[in-house]
Amino acid sequence: MPANNNQVSLRLQHHSLWSLTDSSECEQEREDNVTTRCPTPLEKLTTDMCQDEKTIKELTMGRRVGFYKVRGQIGCGNFSKVKLAFHALTKDKVAIKILDKTRLDLQSQRMLSREISNMESLSHANVLRLYEVIETPCRLYLILEYAGGGDLHTKICTEGKLSDHDSKITFAQILSGIKYMHDNSIIHRDLKAENILYSCNACVKVADFGFSKRVRNRNEVLDTFCGSPPYAAPELFRDESYIGPPVDVWAMGVLLFFMVTGTLPFRADTVAKIRRCVLDGTYILPTWVSAPCQRLIRGILKPDPSERCALDQMLGCEWLLPVDITHPTQPTNKLDPLRLVLADPGDLSRDEQEARAALEELGITDEHILNNQGKKSRSPVTGVYRILMHRVQKSRGVECVPSISGVVKDPKRDSLRAYRSLRHTSKLCILS
Numbered sequence: 324m325p326a327n328n329n330q331v332s333l334r335l336q337h338h339s340l341w342s343l344t345d346s347s348e349c350e351q352e353r354e355d356n357v358t359t360r361c362p363t364p365l366e367k368l369t370t371d372m373c374q375d376e377k378t379i380k381e382l383t384m385g386r387r388v389g390f391y392k393v394r395g396q397i398g399c400g401n402f403s404k405v406k407l408a409f410h411a412l413t414k415d416k417v418a419i420k421i422l423d424k425t426r427l428d429l430q431s432q433r434m435l436s437r438e439i440s441n442m443e444s445l446s447h448a449n450v451l452r453l454y455e456v457i458e459t460p461c462r463l464y465l466i467l468e469y470a471g472g473g474d475l476h477t478k479i480c481t482e483g484k485l486s487d488h489d490s491k492i493t494f495a496q497i498l499s500g501i502k503y504m505h506d507n508s509i510i511h512r513d514l515k516a517e518n519i520l521y522s523c524n525a526c527v528k529v530a531d532f533g534f535s536k537r538v539r540n541r542n543e544v545l546d547t548f549c550g551s552p553p554y555a556a557p558e559l560f561r562d563e564s565y566i567g568p569p570v571d572v573w574a575m576g577v578l579l580f581f582m583v584t585g586t587l588p589f590r591a592d593t594v595a596k597i598r599r600c601v602l603d604g605t606y607i608l609p610t611w612v613s614a615p616c617q618r619l620i621r622g623i624l625k626p627d628p629s630e631r632c633a634l635d636q637m638l639g640c641e642w643l644l645p646v647d648i649t650h651p652t653q654p655t656n657k658l659d660p661l662r663l664v665l666a667d668p669g670d671l672s673r674d675e676q677e678a679r680a681a682l683e684e685l686g687i688t689d690e691h692i693l694n695n696q697g698k699k700s701r702s703p704v705t706g707v708y709r710i711l712m713h714r715v716q717k718s719r720g721v722e723c724v725p726s727i728s729g730v731v732k733d734p735k736r737d738s739l740r741a742y743r744s745l746r747h748t749s750k751l752c753i754l755s
């Protein structure tokens with residue numbers, strides 16, 4: 324396939340109204356290929372998108388968006404609808420968050436662009452992935468990893484508190500995801516049970532990056548009140564400015580309390596009353612919560628952010644010691660398919676080589692990749708690549724739910740062992 328024709332086909336996918344004026348080029352492209360060999364899946368799809376009546380109708384009716392076949396609605400937010408969809412080439416399930424741009428004020432637009440730029444830079448088993456962004460004059464489509472297991476809030480509200488075992492497994496994964504985000508300079512600022520989703524295989528995903536913020540350093544001072552009042556740290560109510568990481572840590576303490584007791588530590592029927600509760604800092608931990616878990620919660624819910632337990636300290640705490648926590652992180656450059664073309668083939672990882680072979684099978688060539696460079700997630704090539712890469716990683720067990728390895732015989736010694744394996748050590752926090 325000549326490079327310029329490929330370019331035309333792929334550029335077409337990101338136009339809202341499918342320009343049929345380009346169909347002569349598609350026709351030419353189809354004729355060239357059909358006479359010589361079988362069209363690749365990509366060629367077949369792009370030709371259908373230009374010529375096949377059914378496909379064109381689906382595109383016009385919104386039953387197809389770019390390379391995705393849209394199915395039923397799975398949720399809705401204040402400004403969005405979320406629908407289930409399938410990638411027409413890879414057949415993978417995805418969630419499409421659809422936003423009506425005309426309803427977004429300046430503030431929401433700013434939040435959305437932060438959500439996109441922060442999400443597209445992250446790749447971790449416990450952070451919901453953004454595969455692709457498609458923009459039309461009126462709409463924005465965020466193509467997200469599908470998390471079919473529901474959210475933690477609904478789970479607890481319908482099934483009750485989690486067992487100590489499930490709390491450990493869930494919290495360890497949230498901790499792993501947040502640590503990865505903080506290590507990559509991103510603060511979530513809206514952690515709550517509603518934003519913790521489960522994938523179909525019970526792997527935990529931190530979602531909703533609308534309030535997230537990229538910081539220049541861990542001590543950068545922030546001044547926007549974000550988040551949900553029951554999860555908001557006292558300094559958010561008290562001070563005009565705050566430091567990012569401890570605010571996420573506090574919300575994790577509220578989350579942990581909610582998981583193990585089924586209730587929120589600071590609850591009231593008005594924001595003013597919640598504020599009072601949080602500033603008073605008093606909460607009642609039921610005595611049946613295990614002592615190591617109580618110590619962790621008390622270490623996190625410290626009114627003074629500088630005294631609050633740090634993430635590394637949580638990783639080494641007694642309550643989590645029996646959990647095998649892995650930190651499957653990906654260098655962020657692996658999110659860009661351009662690496663497949665520009666890197667020395669010997670430098671490509673096994674995952675990258677596998678993803679590259681899968682791309683080739685679909686008919687996506689180096690030329691396609693080069694023609695889409697610089698578009699980050701706003702490219703159908705990046706979308707396919709990220710989906711394939713994620714699939715390869717999952718097949719390698721990257722998303723295995725952590726297991727509880729057994730009884731901890733000597734918490735003090737094992738805790739030190741856990742600390743030794745950490746790259747960043749923090750100042751000591753007394754868990755009283």
Ligand SMILES: Nc1ncnc2c1ncn2[C@@H]1O[C@H](COP(=O)(O)OP(=O)(O)OP(=O)(O)O)[C@@H](O)[C@H]1O
Nearest residue numbers: 397398399400401402403405418467468469470531
């Ligand atoms: N990737 C996903 N996989 C499965 N379901 C999802 C996914 N993303 C969102 N949902 C579902 O869709 C609902 C709406 O999500 P969305 O992010 O649009 O809004 P929200 O976070 O609930 O509200 P807000 O408008 O305050 O951001 C969620 O509550 C969740 O149930």
